[in-house]
Amino acid sequence: MPEQITVSVADDAIGRIDEVVTELENGGMHIDQVLRPIGVITGSVDTQRVRALGSVAGVAAVEPQRTVRLPPPDSDVQ
Template sequence: MSEPSRPGPVGVVLAVDPDRFTEVVEALRRAGLTVTGEQPVVGTLSGTVAEDRVEALRAVDGVDAVDRERTVRLPPPDAPVQ
């Protein structure tokens, strides 16, 4: 009998306090975030996290916003207008 599959990681984009960027990023890593990009001057970063850890990221002191990454697909340029 196989174990139920766990949902894979989800992409997230976070806004954090730029004055405490390094400290907040370390706390996010401890909360389960795998950082994939950092923009310390503007206080944003991106990463992946298990679905069940998204709320834990929101609870980290210094986090202003957590948004899930979204994929937008556009039709090819030669597709008819819909």
Template sequence: MHDVTLTVADDHLGKITEVAAAARAAGMTVDQVLDQVGVICGTAPERCAPALQALDGVDAVELGQTFRVPPPDSPVQ
């Protein structure tokens, strides 16, 4: 599962709850709906990204990135 942030198109801000419901139906677990800024946050498998991007009212889909640092005793720093 990846952290996912959906940006809702300006013309769909009044329908953000419907966009969130469609995102749930497309496989996203919605954690927050930030209606004042037009953002929906949650998690979803990476394979859901194309379906989320195709939803009516979704302007952008951003998948969270994971970075890992080697342990302090690792030869690579």
């Protein structure tokens, strides 16, 4: 089952972020967005492959994406 993830690129690898993207794709990641200036890549990958992406050269961290939902403005919880 695919899992939405965020990959942080190591500071010393930001200059070669496109190479990191290629390696992540080779590792099974479907890329949604590449935020080059801040070194972040978002996308999805099969849950069983998440750990392997952490060993890709230039990857600092692989984290699951989290969704935050706020109550509507007219709710009792503020």
